[in-house]
Amino acid sequence: MKIAIASGKGGTGKTTLSTNLASFLAETHQVVLTDLDVEEPNSGLFIKADLVHEEDKFKMVPEWAADECILCGNCQKVCNFHAVIQLGEMIMVFPELCHGCYACSELCPTSSLPMIPKKMGGLKHFQKGNLSFIESRLDIGEEQAVPLIAQTISYVEEHFSNEVIRIFDSPPGTSCPVIEATKDADFIILVTEPTPFGLHDLKLAVETMRELKKDLGVVVNRYGIGNDDVLQYCKEEQIAVLAKIPNSRRIAEIYSQGHLIYKEIPEVMVELENITSYIQSLKEKSLS
């Protein structure tokens, strides 16, 4: 079972839900939580576990080998991203613009642009009891999150069997990184808050997930502030509201310290149980 936790708007509680739900589920199941918000990974601040493995992550970029180059300019011509430029008698490569399509390298008549690995970030694998936690983080200055997200998902696929419940903490928004993080998920939980910003961005996220033909449910965080428009919208669109996490300054305080909230706030535990039984029913439905 692959569950992606996403949201249009940032700061609605994706990481709070991911870390609390994963830890709660891990009390009774094998769980792997993966932080795919590689630009600003935060889940690790809330999960206390032991580091078991660490690796650098690379993307492949061309490097100019001047010796055989005949300066035909083909590389510059075939690069749609302006990542390879011919400047006089030099070929310059801008790795941060490169998408790693290999066109310049493989179409070079003299093989003067071999592809070499360039570090873009790192992956860490932590373990505590039933809970595994995978975190990737993009190096500052690297602009493209998608290749790192894709490699992180591959790592999870290779290291965990289907029996393990997989939870993915996705990046915010509705553009490529979110698509990459959610496209293979069986179920999407969208976290929102009952405010005009929350509703506006929830609608975008719902549209995106429907475009991907995903099953989804909504968790309303900070329930009690704002208005009822989000609930009204979910009703009209026949979207299941899986849980309502109450608005409380106490929760904000516990969160700010890097602690899990369900251990201290019983109402939150109840909401996590609701989500769990919903997921359970989905699982049974998919098996029958």
Place this chain on the structure above:
Amino acid sequence: MKEIVVISGKGGTGKTSLTASFAYLGGKDVIVADCDVDAADMHLLLQPDFANSDDFYSGELAYIHQNECIQCGKCADVCRFDAIPVIKGRYIVDPLSCEGCGYCARVCPTDAITNKDLNVGKWYVSSIKTGSTMVHAKLGIGADNSGKLVAKVKSEAKDIAEEERKDFVIVDGSPGVGCPVVSSLSGASFVVLVTEPSVSGLHDLKRVYELVKKFKIKAGCIINKSDINKNVTAEIVEFLKKENIVHIANLPYDENFTKAMTNGQTIVEYSDNHLKELITDSWDKIKRSVN
């Protein structure tokens, strides 16, 4: 003309509410640019009229003309993004996976592949209730936010500001540390970092500031909800001192942020209390720091 960019790294810190408040306080002197094109929200507070709009094209998408395709499979072989699966015996481009590199079209022996310009969204120039102009955009669903639409919004806002001899462009920046925020930051005169005293707020502030440093832009910081966690607030203040970042203000945890938003108003319109005073002082301090 000075360009002030407001960013936060972490979402939900109050960035947009504060940017809209500054736009309101700046009134006619300020052109507003909403560069958080992925989840643009500022229009909910500033009520633009969407008077002028234009489509935005960025990047390409491969398209295979089936009657010219001889099913040789070369396109799928060279595609590094697994974007050309075989569906019922036909090679079909998966638009979500295609990066638009154009490699497939270059190796196709029958020229059956063409690249289509990709419409990634719309951008708008609007009048807003402050009596000024706002440039904003809406990114298409699942579109590539490569930062080009962000760059477009910013450059339009700057052009208008220069033409109309305005003092400031204020930019609501994008989240994260990747392309969109890099685009938001380039060319800025001053960066306002909005954060909150949580472990995540501090973590994301430090990461996004590493990026700001690469651009060598002068920065200031507003700590929102500063009374939620006094220890982390102290840690942030320490960090600001060490990095020579202007400490603009500490704002309290205040549900008026949400109430104003629910009312479709900026905080400075909605509330007449201490919070309005603090935000007004912050705007003055930002203006002084820029000049």
